[in-house]
Amino acid sequence: MEPMHILLVEDVLSERLYLELRLKNLGHVVKAFSSGQDALNSYASFDPDLVLLDICMPDMQGTELAQKIRACFPEWVPIIFLSAHSEPELIAEAIDKGGDDYLTKPVNSMVLSAKIKAMQRISVMRRQLKQTSIQLQQANELLSQQVNEDGLTTLANRRYLDQKLSELVSLHGRNGLPLTIIMLDVDHFKPFNDHYGHIEGDNTLKLLAYQLKGKFSRAGEICARYGGEEFVILLSNCNSQQAVKECERLKEAITSLAIKHEYSDTAKILTVSQGAISWIPTGLESIENLYQEVDKLLYQAKAKGRNQYIAADYLNQPVDQSEN
Numbered sequence: 496m497e498p499m500h501i502l503l504v505e506d507v508l509s510e511r512l513y514l515e516l517r518l519k520n521l522g523h524v525v526k527a528f529s530s531g532q533d534a535l536n537s538y539a540s541f542d543p544d545l546v547l548l549d550i551c552m553p554d555m556q557g558t559e560l561a562q563k564i565r566a567c568f569p570e571w572v573p574i575i576f577l578s579a580h581s582e583p584e585l586i587a588e589a590i591d592k593g594g595d596d597y598l599t600k601p602v603n604s605m606v607l608s609a610k611i612k613a614m615q616r617i618s619v620m621r622r623q624l625k626q627t628s629i630q631l632q633q634a635n636e637l638l639s640q641q642v643n644e645d646g647l648t649t650l651a652n653r654r655y656l657d658q659k660l661s662e663l664v665s666l667h668g669r670n671g672l673p674l675t676i677i678m679l680d681v682d683h684f685k686p687f688n689d690h691y692g693h694i695e696g697d698n699t700l701k702l703l704a705y706q707l708k709g710k711f712s713r714a715g716e717i718c719a720r721y722g723g724e725e726f727v728i729l730l731s732n733c734n735s736q737q738a739v740k741e742c743e744r745l746k747e748a749i750t751s752l753a754i755k756h757e758y759s760d761t762a763k764i765l766t767v768s769q770g771a772i773s774w775i776p777t778g779l780e781s782i783e784n785l786y787q788e789v790d791k792l793l794y795q796a797k798a799k800g801r802n803q804y805i806a807a808d809y810l811n812q813p814v815d816q817s818e819n
């Protein structure tokens with residue numbers, strides 16, 4: 496079994512040296528202190544697996560030190576009290592104050608070895624439990640990330656988008672702030688896949704996602720893969736005039752990638768069409784209806800020749816549109 500880190504606190508020099516020697520002979524790493532305060536100061540850096548505490552000490556009683564250890568360091572480590580007395584009341588009080596076991600001084604070497612062996616088993620289990628908890632926590636973090644993430648692009652997925660849109664509708668409704676939804680769709684992506692291959696198509700979607708994430712990464716901006724070659728961007732506190740600028744910025748960002756698309760009827764490079772709606776929510780809007788409205792504008796942008804956007808106030812007239 497692995498050696499333990501044992502913190503020993505004993506004010507009587509002869510006892511301290513004797514115990515330190517015995518414990519080191521059993522193969523453990525020992526840090527011995529004569530004062531409770533010094534032991535407390537070194538506790539975190541030494542990170543003990545076991546604490547041996549004399550009950551009666553001049554600067555701080557062992558029971559008081561045990562209480563402080565339990566209060567300051569929530570991770571449980573066994574504490575064994577040492578005392579010349581063995582009255583049942585004293586033992587009961589020591590256990591009440593946070594101790595786990597009790598040894599009467601002078602400590603018998605066989606009893607000491609046996610108790611240390613028992614504590615070592617607990618220490619091994621404790622370390623395994625700690626390791627398992629860390630692994631479990633990591634797995635949980637990964638899982639919650641995967642639940643909200645699109646596998647191909649690592650953007651937020653549809654599930655997360657729906658949830659965020661509902662939250663933002665309520666939040667903006669409560670605060671009377673404008674919200675914008677931009678929906679974009681890659682133009683002529685079928686011929687792109689057909690000619691350059693599906694893997695190249697996947698890589699292109701990843702590149703587009705990376706570009707979107709880079710351009711819309713401020714607090715209150717959410718980029719998500721809506722499905723297939725469609726993406727959605729939510730812009731907090733963004734009205735229709737600002738939305739037009741954001742659509743333009745997005746168009747420029749995609750154009751700047753200059754991804755070759757010789758089979759597009761629109762341009763020699765890959766382009767996208769966009770629809771955008773902006774409004775001050777009441778907080779009661781249905782998200783399905785919002786997607787439908789913004790999809791209608793996207794469809795109009797497609798119908799008008801693609802590589803352009805149509806932005807409108809929700810339930811109102813178009814604000815602006817771009818031609819390719």
Ligand SMILES: Nc1nc2c(ncn2[C@@H]2O[C@H](COP(=O)(O)OP(=O)(O)OP(=O)(O)O)[C@@H](O)[C@H]2O)c(=O)[nH]1
Binds near residue numbers: 680696700
């Ligand atoms: N490589 C790849 N292709 C995808 C993915 N999801 C959807 N697609 C492809 O996207 C294409 C969408 O085709 P259409 O809906 O006909 O649209 P389009 O060719 O882009 O034409 P317009 O949208 O009208 O400009 C299909 O070929 C799908 O297979 C994906 O994850 N990876």
